[in-house]
Amino acid sequence: MFLTVVLPNAYSAQNEDKMGSLQSMINKLLFFFQVGVQVFTKRPVDEQQSRFNPDDIISCLKKYPQALVKYLEHLVMDRRLQKEGYHTHLAVLYLDEVLQQRPSASGKDAEVTETQAKLRRLLQQSDLYQVHFLLDRIRGAGLPMESAILLGKLEQHEEALRILVHELADFPAAEGYCLWRSEGRAPPYRRRLFQLLLAIYLGAGPSAPELAMAAVDLLNRRATEFDAAQVLQLLPGTWSVQLLCPFLTGAMRDSIHARRTTQVAVGLAKSENLIYKYDKMKLKGSSVRLSDKKLCQMCQNPFCEPVFVSRGKWDVADPLHWMEMDNPRNRDMPDSPVQGHCHPKQMSALKGNEPSCATQTNQTPHPEPRSVDTYLHWKCLLR
Numbered sequence: 001m002f003l004t005v006v007l008p009n010a011y012s013a014q015n016e017d018k019m020g021s022l023q024s025m026i027n028k029l030l031f032f033f034q035v036g037v038q039v040f041t042k043r044p045v046d047e048q049q050s051r052f053n054p055d056d057i058i059s060c061l062k063k064y065p066q067a068l069v070k071y072l073e074h075l076v077m078d079r080r081l082q083k084e085g086y087h088t089h090l091a092v093l094y095l096d097e098v099l100q101q102r103p104s105a106s107g108k109d110a111e112v113t114e115t116q117a118k119l120r121r122l123l124q125q126s127d128l129y130q131v132h133f134l135l136d137r138i139r140g141a142g143l144p145m146e147s148a149i150l151l152g153k154l155e156q157h158e159e160a161l162r163i164l165v166h167e168l169a170d171f172p173a174a175e176g177y178c179l180w181r182s183e184g185r186a187p188p189y190r191r192r193l194f195q196l197l198l199a200i201y202l203g204a205g206p207s208a209p210e211l212a213m214a215a216v217d218l219l220n221r222r223a224t225e226f227d228a229a230q231v232l233q234l235l236p237g238t239w240s241v242q243l244l245c246p247f248l249t250g251a252m253r254d255s256i257h258a259r260r261t262t263q264v265a266v267g268l269a270k271s272e273n274l275i276y277k278y279d280k281m282k283l284k285g286s287s288v289r290l291s292d293k294k295l296c297q298m299c300q301n302p303f304c305e306p307v308f309v310s311r312g313k314w315d316v317a318d319p320l321h322w323m324e325m326d327n328p329r330n331r332d333m334p335d336s337p338v339q340g341h342c343h344p345k346q347m348s349a350l351k352g353n354e355p356s357c358a359t360q361t362n363q364t365p366h367p368e369p370r371s372v373d374t375y376l377h378w379k380c381l382l383r
Contacts, residue, residue, distance in 0.1 A: 054081070058089070069093050076126070087128040094119035095134065099141060123149045124180065144168055152181050158196060165200050171214045175222075194218070194225040202234055216243060223250030 054075055061068040072090040075081045097115045123146060135150045144163050151160035164174040178197055182190035201215035219226065228251035241248065295302060
């Protein structure tokens with residue numbers, strides 16, 4: 001009887017010793033793998049680029065998955081190499097390890113492991129992996145959250161939100177999904193996502209009171225993310241005003257703020273336009289009288305065209321031919337030239353021998369460049 005009692009205990013003790021030694025060996029191997037990878041990861045970046053080819057190192061580490069994962073993490077997260085193969089390979093290794101760790105667990109009851117958290121973070125932050133390839137491998141594997149992330153990468157938002165709402169019943173995750181996919185996008189894009197989430201909540205009808213409460217909570221907390229007119233069309237007629245009081249208050253406040261902001265912007269635009277009109281009238285208010293006896297100060301020829309230039313501020317004493325501005329010696333005049341146009345009837349007088357004069361006016365169909373740079377640009381376009 002003694003022997004029958006002692007032998008199992010001795011056998012159990014031997015098993016414990018073997019398991020302890022095996023675990024110690026595994027820890028040592030993992031330590032050696034990490035130290036071995038550091039041979040490549042802890043060197044200076046310039047030395048890694050010149051002496052080590054990442055593809056060759058990956059080929060050597062294929063027999064050691066743990067070391068390969070560490071090296072790929074170094075390439076993707078530390079060195080941030082923008083290569084699709086590295087990102088996809090790392091995601092596949094994460095996925096294989098997740099499937100090995102939880103072969104039977106699925107859905108929302110499964111505990112999230114460290115590797116699974118890394119996989120989700122990589123899927124969310126990276127845009128370089130093959131989305132369709134990973135989605136085909138994940139389907140049917142009991143990873144709904146990962147499937148929703150990949151569907152979001154493909155802009156299939158409705159299907160992704162349905163997974164989060166109906167399959168996982170994770171309402172904070174659904175709201176976080178809308179924020180994640182609309183990050184860096186225009187406000188209408190974010191509104192469309194939240195409007196889609198609200199429609200999914202309300203699509204179940206009275207048979208799902210938990211979804212109705214989720215819809216009420218979403219509206220009351222994020223009133224600014226919705227178009228009030230579209231929301232009122234979706235809401236059931238049986239809902240009371242008191243139930244949506246925070247949403248309606250926020251919507252009214254946002255609407256009034258938007259209207260008043262628009263009024264201020266319109267008023268500022270009108271005042272700015274009035275200033276421009278005033279400046280334009282000042283420029284048009286002065287006139288230049290040019291007689292047929294006046295000659296161009298540069299070429300000493302009479303004016304035969306309706307376009308002329310005056311140096312300074314409407315300096316009548318020094319009228320110039322417009323084409324004289326093309327002369328290199330006139331391009332560096334200290335004062336900005338002002339251009340004028342003669343009326344066609346008055347120009348006919350200039351072309352004749354009548355002693356009439358030409359008055360500058362701006363009601364002609366000719367272009368009215370206001371600087372030498374504008375004129376030169378216009379002339380180049382005509383060429």
